[in-house]
Amino acid sequence: MAHSLLSGNEAIARGAWEAGVSVAAAYPGTPSTEILENLARMDGVRAEWAPNEKVALEVGIGASVGGARSLVTMKHVGLNVAADPLFTAVYTGVGAGLVLVVADDPGMHSSQNEQDTRNYAAFARVPMLEPTDSAEALAMTKAAFGLSEELDLPVLVRSTTRLSHGKTLVEPGERVEVPGRPYAKLLGKYVMMPGMARKRRIDLEQRLSRARALSEDSPFTFEEARGSAIGVVTSGVAYQLVREALPEASVLKIGMTYPLPEQRIRDFAAKVERLVVVEELDPYLMSNLLAMGLIVDDAGLAHIGELTPGVVAAAFGAAAPETRDPMEDLPARPPMLCPGCPHRGVFAALRAMDAVVMGDIGCYTLAALPPLSAMDSCVCMGASIGMAHGLGLSGGAEGRPVVAVLGDSTFAHSGLTGLLDVVYNGGVSTVIVLDNRITAMTGHQDNPFTGRTLQGGSAPEIDIEAVCRALGVADVRTVDPNLLKPTRTAIEAALVHPGPSVVIAKAPCALLTKERPDPFAVDEEACTACGECIRLGCPALSRDGTARAVIDITLCVGCRQCVQVCKYGAIQRTGAACDIGGSR
Ligand SMILES: Cc1ncc(C[n+]2csc(CCOP(=O)(O)OP(=O)(O)O)c2C)c(N)n1
Known part of the structure; x- marks a missing residue:
């Protein structure tokens, strides 16, 4: 087959497909996300987004036990979430080949920490392959399924950002159709209660010594x-x-x-x-x-x-190879919420209320930066709710309102158990779910609340309000965060509720909206240069030479948030649709 220039992620997907993978599950996370997005478009594979990495791995384990070659992918921090099933899956071993791809992010291009997954391989005792380019990414992923079956162990393929996102030449091959293996009920292998686990622990050492021998002969070394x-x-x-x-x-x-x-x-x-x-x-x-x-x-x-x-x-005291700094001559682009981002309305309200905001991971983490400066923490996915509850217990906020803020995908990932904790322990936390109808930060993946699946099917659009009520939260309200006053009123009402409360700030991500209404413009005469609109941190707004606000009509999406903060009525619709040559 002709050579193709593929990214490491595309090559991993291709390698899994060629190996006859038929089930794949993942939770998105940079730099791993495109593996499943690519695989989902290939024939003969059932590819799914799971609500989090632990569930993704459990789906993979189940499919493998059921006899299907299975792939599970995640970013490095995802493996912290999936570590529990992984550490025991090496005891049980596999049915058909089970391959776990974990992508590390040295330098933290898009992560909250730096982890070296090689330690996990040794810690959990999972055989690990490390590709150096896309050709090896394909070949190793493909080989990993056979290795997994031969060793009766899951196999880990470790990537890093440069491999996942860099492109090198690959020679794709054909798919091998692997017949499913019949499911067998094997208590000693799959039921890890102490008596059985002790035996499998010893068996694991035998499988690992076979892995050691295979490592000596590996064609990839x-x-x-x-x-x-x-x-x-x-x-x-x-x-x-x-x-x-x-x-x-x-x-x-x-x-x-x-x-x-x-x-x-x-x-x-x-x-x-x-x-x-x-x-x-x-x-x-x-x-x-x-x-x-x-x-x-x-x-x-x-x-x-x-x-x-x-x-x-x-x-090594060697001459540095000639390279060019890719950032040279580029204007600085500080990270910012997009123009028209619905999250902005919530953070404008929280800043005005001087709230202590236990934050989470998503686009909205950018609200920690000026000018919104309305987030106090970001630790790991779902941490906001437990941290808000804990902060409340500490009494340290001294009368200031405390809220937890997290996105819809993060809420599905690991917010539900945090909320359950608050309800169970009689907490009074207020949780704000920023429901922008998508997993925006990682590039618009669907999630259990969006009504669509990875492979384009429709799914039940799970109702966040109903979920919160079912978890025991009596005070649940939904508000459009583009409407600033009602948003603030809803948050204030939730905060005075004597029990736990949830505010769902629901409006689609600005990048999902296809229509482009007439943009707005600033009336120079009416603008007093007070800067209130600028403090929203919208990239479409800046000051002119006289410190008055100006709106870049190529960026404005007409969300009207700035119109609502302007006390002087200086921001109005232009009436002229802006032609930027295509829809957003
Ligand atoms: C354990 C873990 N898995 C995956 C990620 C990657 N990641 C960062 S934010 C995010 C989801 C953001 O979606 P959402 O909560 O809906 O917020 P949005 O970006 O849409 O505002 C993901 C998947 C991560 N940081 N940690």
Whole structure:
């Protein structure tokens, strides 16, 4: 088949498809999201968004037990959520091949923390493959299903942002149709109560020793001999950096990084005078090599953030390869809520009320920044509700209103249990669900509240109000956050309710709206340059040379929030539809 230029994520999807995967589940998260979006368009696969990563993995485990090759994908923090089933799925083993793809984000391009999933592989004892480019991403994902079946273990494929989003040449192959395996009721294998689990724990060691042997023979591990002066042990994207920065060095590129091919490492070490490790994030390879008793020279590479060819070259005193800073000459673009974002109305109200806002993860996290400055925390998905409850218990807010704010997708992911906690423990928290009808931050994925599935089917549009009432919240109200006064009134009423309360701020994401109403303009005469509209932080609004407000009609979507904050009636519709050459 002809070569194609594919991103790592596209290649992973293709590899899974070629391996005959028939069930796939995921929760979106950058940089992993496009894997399932691509796979969902391929024939013969049932691909689903789960409400969170734990459920996604459980769907994958179930499908594997039922005899279907299954793929589960997530970003690194998703594995914290899915860790519970993973740690026991290695005991049970699989029915048909089960592959888990986890994409790390060194440098935190779009994440709240940095984690090295290689530690999880060793911690949970899951065999792990680390591709270095899209061709390996395809080949390793494809091979991982067979490996999983041979070892009776789930197999983890670890990606990172550069691999997932970078594009390299790939030669796609054909799909193998793998017949489903019949389901077998096997208590000793699938019911992990202590008596059975103890036996499977021992069996796991036997499966892992087989994995060790396979790691020694892995075709994805290779050695490049270029003299004995320096030998670099590396894996994943770091291999590409080594090739660029240290073209003279001998290299051992490890493809299967758990379990490690210890003999191959020892053989390589014996051939070089100076043994070094180049790896991104934690000293995973380094500590393993040291534990093997090898003498490894520490090049002093930082264990924080992304490596670049320049950083690698500098650590070894080599000349930096010629690169161009992609940010050079680009105007700064501070992160901001989009023009017309319905979240803005809620945060304008919360700022005016001087509320303590326990925040969450989504587009709305941007409201923490000036000029809205209306969010006090962002820890992990769903944390807002428990944190608001805890803050309330602490009494630390000293009479200020305390609210939890989270999006619809985040509410489905892990907000429900937090709300249940508040109700159960007699808490009084006010929770604001920003229901913009989509999972916006990761690129508009559907979720249980949107009424659509990943593969374009319709789904029951689960009613958030009804869910909250069913969880025991008596005070639930829905408001359009583009209407500023009613929004503030609703939040104030919820705050004085003696029990837990929920405000659902419901209006579609501005990027979902296809119509483009006439934009608004500022009447120069009426504008007093008070700056009230500017404080909404809308990118369509700025000040002119006289500090009066101006509206960029190519950005304005006519949400009318600025009209409502202007005390002087200076913002009006232009009456002239703006032609920007197409719909938004
Ligand atoms: C455990 C975990 N999984 C996935 C992500 C990636 N992620 C960040 S925000 C978000 C969802 C945001 O959707 P929503 O809550 O509806 O808010 P919106 O962006 O639409 O405002 C996701 C999936 C993450 N940060 N953590």
